[in-house]
Amino acid sequence: MKKQKSYQDELGKLYLVPTPIGNLEDMTVRGVKILKEADLIASEDTRNTQKLLNHFKIEVAQKSLHEHNYKQRIPEILKLLKKGQTIAQVSDAGMPSISDPGQELVAACIQEGIAVISLPGPTAxxxxxxxxxxxxxxxxxxxxxxxxxxxxxxxxxxxxxxxxxxxxxxxxxxxxxxxxxxxxxxxxxxxxxxxxxxxxxxxxxxxxxxxxxxxxxxxxxxxxxxxxxxEGQLEQEVDRSLPQVPLKEQVEQFIATGLSPNDAIKEVAKQNKLKKQKVYNAYHELNK
Structure with a gap:
């Protein structure tokens, strides 16, 4: 386990700022505040983000950061952060890094001991x-x-x-x-x-x-x-291509590992999502 050292005060901060997924009124007050106070905004698409900035009267410079240029951009952004600048990172809509660019920059900042601060907000x-x-x-x-x-x-x-x-x-x-x-x-x-x-x-x-x-x-x-x-897998969905091990045999397999018959019955019931009594009856052949 690697314990992260305290962030160095002389370094800047990276803010991850969610943006609206459609309705501009979903932009948070804190999100607008951070964007206004940032020294630079790293945007997935600067043209798209500019519409958001214009709406909230935010006059902060942008630099693009997307899947095609992140290898080139990350060293540039790290250099600015190490000089003490505050950078806000946004995607076109919703949370940065969720099916959008961002995780590589976050990983690089953590590696360098630069503070990464995530803001809550819209996610589809x-x-x-x-x-x-x-x-x-x-x-x-x-x-x-x-x-x-x-x-x-x-x-x-x-x-x-x-x-x-x-x-x-x-x-x-x-x-x-x-x-x-x-x-x-x-x-x-x-x-x-x-x-x-x-x-x-x-x-x-x-x-x-x-x-x-x-x-x-x-x-x-x-x-x-x-x-x-x-919806997740339904209870009635069974892969019939796989052989179904009888409940009695399943209990015996657990007993062979050192479990008591009672504990083995409980475990089989849990794994098969069955009532304990059903497994108990199968093990003791009470259904016959």
Whole structure:
């Protein structure tokens, strides 16, 4: 374990400032204050961020920081931070580093002992989740899936057994194909929600099973930013390609490791999400 040393007072600070995902009124008072006080703003797209700065009358210089130039930019920004400057980093919308640039700069600052301060604010995934109607806890944020069908289906197969509600970001132009692939890999009866244009005038939630959403998208074309939430693995979903080990045998395997029969029964019941009595009956062959 590496313990971070106290940040050096003579060094600057990196602020991670969330920006609105649609509605400018979601910008926090503290976020505006930090942007106004910063010596420099590191932006994913300076043209896009300039609109935000103009709206809040913020006159601070910008420097671009995105996936194509971060290797060149990070040393430049570190140099300024080491001189004591305060830098605010923003993405086009929402939280920096969440499917956007930023994590490489954060890692570099931590390595150099430079303070990294994160501000709370808008993020599309959780905003959509709490209004989706799906289980909020646990949840699994994935972000953007691979674009190629083969790669995407391979990734979905890895996610198929996750019990948590899954959060994806997707382009409206690829959403139809993504939903189709999910119908092939996941149980089509899983509930799912498409959240479109969050916080904007045309905000919309489309709720249904994966099968119903697939059918809807065959006849309708969606526009705008989309967030896709999918229910986790259902209790009735069983991979029938895998041999199911009898409960009695599972208990015996735990007993062989040194557990008492009672503790082994408890563990098997827990792993299979069954009542202890059911496992007890199976082990003692009371069902026969």
């Amino acid at each position: 995934g959780l905003t959509a989740l709490i209004a989706s109607g799906l289980n909020v806890q646990p949840n699994y944020f994935y972000g953007f899936l691979p674009r190629r069908k083969k790669d995407q289906k391979a990734e979905l197969k890895q996610l198929a057994t996750i019990k948590a509600t899954m959060i994806f970001y997707e382009s409206p132009y690829r959403l139809k194909n993504t939903i189709s692939n999910m119908n092939e890999v996941f149980n089509p009866q899983r509930n799912a929600v498409i959240c479109r244009e969050l916080t904007k005038i045309h905000e919309e939630y489309l709720r249904g099973t994966l099968a119903e959403l697939k059918e809807y998208l065959t006849e309708n074309t969606l526009k705008g930013e989309c967030c896709l939430l999918v």
